[in-house]
Amino acid sequence: MPPHLWRPVAQGLAALLTLLAMAWALSLQRAVGLNLYPQQFFAAILALALPLAFLSLPARRGVEREAVPYLDVALAIAAFVAIGYVAWHYSRLVLLIFSRPAEIWGPGLVILILTLEALRRATGWALVVIILVFLLYALFGDALPGRLQGRAQSWQLLAGYMALDANGMLGLPISVAATVVVAFIFFGTLLAITGGSTFFTDAAMLGMGRFRGGSMKIAVLASGLFGSISGSAVANVVGTGVVTIPMIKRDGYPGHKAAAIEAVASTGGQLMPPVMGAAAFLMAEFLAVPYSEIVLAALVPALLYYVALFIQADMEAAKLGIRAVPADQIPDRKTVLRGLHFLLAFAVLIYLLFWQRYQPERAALWAAGVLVLTSLAIGYRGARPALTALVGALSRCGLAVVEIILISAAAGIVIGVLNVTGLSFNLTYALVQIGGGSAPLLLFLSALVCIVLGMGLPTLGVYVLLAALVAPALIEVGISPIGAHLYVLYFGMMSMITPPIALAAFAAASIAKAPAMATGWAAMRFGWSAYVIPVLFVASPTLLMIGEVGDIALAIVTATLGVWLVSCALAGYFSGPLKPMMRVGFAMAGLAALIPAAAFDGALLTDIGGIALGVAFMAVDILRNRQAEVRV
Template structure:
């Protein structure tokens, strides 16, 4: 009985999202408020959460009995959200009067959402939501600039639970119409063998080069990580293949784990999907999705370029060879057997950019393009069957529970910011605390983003930071897209930054390496993610905004600077870098990375910096070659 209920709820959740995204309800003559559909989703999500998650957090064992209090919470959540969904038309018309039934249902929903959130994501985010609710109740007693408006309890409850500016707001709406669709797409793609295909493709293309095992991890995570929605899930899925491969090739355990953690985290920063954050960003900024994708493209490519360069130089330094030829799949064979996995991505791009479909619809048509091929063709024995389609549907429903709860919780936070005016006060307080210094504000924002992002999935990280931190950056004159990418980058770096570093710690378990050592290695490999956001804030050309000349010069300097600094960190470039020479090259690389406002003069200085960096590399190449020739003659 329990399994049947859980299976039914798990399947109904993505089916409801599918019906709403494709406007099926309107097509059959049902005129529904968007908030009604979102309430219906909560009516499915809350019972699913309390039936599958234990009170201590984490998944309950499939055979374990459900305690009576969890059954009561599941029924109460279903009843409260279901009642609000059915009667929302009347509730909406009388919101100003604060109807008692809506207030009671809303209060129950707020409490249950926070408790379910605690079980799904841990204590941290639930505590943050609780603190915001506490502020909403006592904020008028807070002295100073952060003093809020006094709000009656019934008004607060109605606003947060039933208003489109609260729990039923934009974060939950985007989750319902976009994120769930992409989770479903990713689930079917993986079930059909897409994950194995991308791993094999990466192995075939990179395996025969030095350090090929690490390069496979980088490429595979860049290819597949964008649609996974979770760096940890990406580590768990691809890491079981790539980490042992790296260790066998000669990479130290902590470096192998660090490479996988960094590559999987970077997948969330890579267009076109960016773990679904790209669509949220477009909605929040009220700009086209294509603008978000283009702006995010160069920083993401630079991130992976830096990781790729570092693993290549580590392989040179440590003498790590390519993967044995007999273990490398034939590239033509891999492509011939799995070419059809590229079709859904082609359809996705076409649907978004040529057909101008909404993201949810684009994901649907991508799935539809995969289905016939997935049923007819097999890759390494994997393919679609009716049973697998059903299992993937149910699995997707269970996966999105925490994402839906995060969306609802984010709506509560946004509602508190709006109704108490805390959002405006928080923005001014951050600016005042920074003393009007943009650099200090950026550093503060970076630190806060890492702290607030700890332990949360991509969507939750972005929503929270876009709500709390990004407005103060925009108020200081930073371009909105740059501000949002800035906080997202630092929020995602919480995945590899101690003390939480959940992606790095997950990788350390697979690598059987010290957790902190793995996290430290990951931070070193991901150094560009801590530097490049500061660069693109001051140089919008990195985000492909500005003249063609500025774009070419700024990206050129960035590439050269990243290459040289990466070599300095590893201690290897065109030859070994040691002592003073290593420090000197590091300084030259940093000089090339500095944004133009940090350099005296004008564009001529930028060109001179680029030229100096290239000249030093050229001189070192000549001397390195000379030493090799001299050494060869002596041996002769």
Template sequence: MSSMSDNLTSTFWSRFDQRIEPALAVVVTILVVFWASGLPLFMGILVYAEQVLVAILSFASAICFLTRDFRGSKLQGRTVAPVDRVLAMLAISFGCFLAWRYPVISDEIFYRPTEALIIAIVGLIIVLEALRRAIGYSLLVVLGLVCLYALFADQFSGPLQSRAVPLQRLLTFLVLDSAAMAGIALFIGATIVLPFILFSRLLLSTGGSDFFSDLSAALMGRSRGGSAKIAIVASGFFGSISGSAVSNVASTGSITIPLMKDGGYQPKTAGAIEAAASTGGQLMPPIMGASAFLLAETLQVPYREVVMAAILPALLYYLSLFVFADLEAGRVGIAPVAADKIPSLFGTLRKGWFLLAPFALLVVALFEYNQPPETAALIAFAFLALVSLFIKYGGGRAGWRLYVDVITQTGRASVEIALICAVAGMIIGLFSLSGLSFGLGFFLVQLGKTSVLLLLATTAVVCIVLGMGMPTVGVYLLLATLAAPPLIELGIEPMAAHLFVLYFGMMSMITPPVAIAAFVAGNMAGAHPMQTGFEAVRVAWPAYFVPFIFALSPGLLMAGGWVENLMAGLGTTGGVYLATIGLVGYFVRALSLWQRLAFAVAGLALMLPVQLFDGVNLINLAGLVLGLLMLFIEKLSVKKAYQAQS
């Protein structure tokens, strides 16, 4: 009898877990669409943004407890532990209670200190434990250090000395203040980023992955190194809308990495190209993994200004990937993709036109009608949802189960984004509350007075270290608060400063020792993870140099006069091309060591910004002359060798 009772209990809880988790995911997505679409205002309902954000965050935490065990591993069919079920119920209850009581608590927080403290402690336990399971300890360590500073700020000396924050004030601030947990970071993540994830999930579910892979193959497959170029186009595109280099590697890499290996690329090189292309997607307009909208919101500038500033550096990044793939194919002797594996361009467009139309709508809504990003994303989603009722790429049409699955996947994707944004908001708020932003800013400004290049180099290292392991949204929000202000104070343009920290934050994905995107790609390619990481650095080398150039030269961000913009663009493009030849060691034939050095020196000399010091123009000219001379010599040598053989 006892055994039967145990079985019934086990069956009940198993079914409960299977139903409650997807239901929570659906509720999260509904809340996101409800707020992002402006329905409360349209319906005349008075709702605080914090009420919706707290509910989204709490339900996302509950999903985390129901899908990950104590060690952070996904359950994947395993039974949810009783303690995790309790935590999930606590998270749901906390979210509902705080969403209901928030107007009262926010107005009377100083008159209800005990209630506020209890709510704060419960909220911190839920959010921080869910964050630990979702992404590990990296962000928790940063938050812990900032909290310790806030508590003992009066014990420091010099510019870091400040007024200490009492423990109770610290705890209630983290959870209940609109500048912390439910602040601008979570607002952007929940109301701007998640609508784009909803759109991207529907795009993938209606055949988007196959369509853009086929389109890339049709466009690039016939050229030398076509398999790698297919990977660069496909992974770059999906990296831009996915918002996570790691998840993009895991999805598109399953197709592109075997294709590159079959084409003749070494496993570590195939993994490195995939990791670099997926990471670069976060830097490619118009979406930039949603960071374009974060930049516009943070700097309070029109979205189109962000796109115009980011487009040239992003194109340079992908130009270098194409040049690398092409030259590496020539060096190794890799042929184009077999003709029978290349789909027809016309046929691909005829079958998948409807997957391009939402992007046209997105751009028109953003640029022509100046719609908010979240509204534009929902318009694109609605169009694709309507069209997919009648057609899908590859045949068939969408059914109601597909839409439910897309909504559920979006809710599940909210877990990391909501938790990271909430804790990033806590850190950002504490920087202001404790005065740490002023102290660190003063220290970095003093460093910059010694040498702007030294400040930029220090900031780059800090960005790579702090960015390790975090998705695009979390990386940018943290670095925009910590690293960008000192650069701006020293005279670097705000747009350049924010793009600088974004670039180096994203490069943490492929920079050893914690190059997560490269490690995932290396594992999929059957290569050593660390070797893949170093190869990815080699493949994506311009991303470590170009930010220094646009930090000093506004022309590369289209912020100067047309002559300055043109000269900066042409000089950097030529420099990237020449230096990549030297890096790969191949042009029209294999190069000797001195030839490689000559190409590399010519490229780097051509890239130097004229604002660096007096006389840089002469170095640029010398680089141009040396580069053209090397290209001419190589072409002439190959021509003579060919004539001699004839």
């Protein structure tokens, strides 16, 4: 199929995908008296996304093509027909899943296979192989010994369940992608078309251009503030990442690192008071304590998380030699001030989210409308967007979200396997039995279970599930209730940046056009503190602002220094590049300083030793680099 035929079709499908998502976000189907299952809508989105994938993504990744092979056209048609059939007849078919008729497993098998093939084209083999392993477990889980033994399912039931059930491909992950993600990607697309991205780049240069790594630091700050309100790490990535990731890349950072920093900053927003992705309110209800107590307890760990990320951003900038922007390249202040009208759209977004409690997707669409109006009325740098460009934003948005929708469908398969085989509950039961009365072992096993169970779920879903299944086991071995609940929330949210199903990292990678798995591994490194700090605050509640004032102050000071030292070790830079042994020394000193003095008897000595060693290593590195400069 030549370009003049397939491109208009692809653009039409992409625009239709965006319009359908917008209509659902605005509840237009109810306005016209159309009552639909949410899964019918998700199926319709997938029915548009899969054909788009086969039309726009070549079978061999990295190969440019003009004409689309007729095999890919056939696959696109097959995907549209199979999923369209499911969407149209969903209300009848959903009742027959466990009866396993051919009209269920036939389309289900087609959808499953074509989704995996489209996913391979979009992200490569790694994610596909992981999904296949989960599917094999669902088919043959009864052959495994012990507590990991699962309920084996027939392939007919599995195909129908994955394609139609609300716990499968049409479940929570794709619900976020098809609503929140599409709305925020559309908002970001409009920002690029109207000149908003240019304004924020200019503002970043004006505000932070005289400092190294300024764009990355702005991304950390903005994503942390917005993420607390958004209630979804993925929504935060697409909401702020469409602006910050291109800005970071223009500074000279590799694409996967730019995406990783945005993913980590966005995920941390769910841990940052006062809103914590709405989990703070629910946690107060679970624990029957004042909301202010939750906010106070969560504050220091969240700040340490962002301190670690901010330091790594600064060290990465120094290591890569990204210096301050030359003065002649920093935009004029008056020019930047003329673009302040772009902030009105963000003000509307935050007002609707925080005060009016709008759903994120609806708030994003209202903000997009404000953005269009102010841009047409005022413009930026003497230019206003053309109406044709604004209409073209529909298809640009649809094409941009295809990969995220495919990844979300894949995450739904993993969640479906966990549910249909009983693996999630087997893991929880095994956790309690194996952990027994050993708190360290139970903490380690709980962290693994939280990461697995948190895959693909929005913040509230993660917290509710883990608070019910894992937190009680931690409380039984003597961990404070608030520490146990924050612990499971932290590790549940780390599923967003921990491969294999790192939804936030993968969403950022698609925006940055960077490898998904490389972004996930980089995100784990940038977000290292979230894997360590929860262990520390369950060992000593001083980091949760519980205890004597002096003990709390000492814990905060030593933890801050510890975070600084370890972050420098991971970045491989302090006053200059760190040699391997120096990196090890920085890391050991930092970890020792991180341990709160009240964690165990003698922990004060580890604090003193860590601080002393850390200061010594810092001094040695500064002297070494000054001597090197003198010799030069």
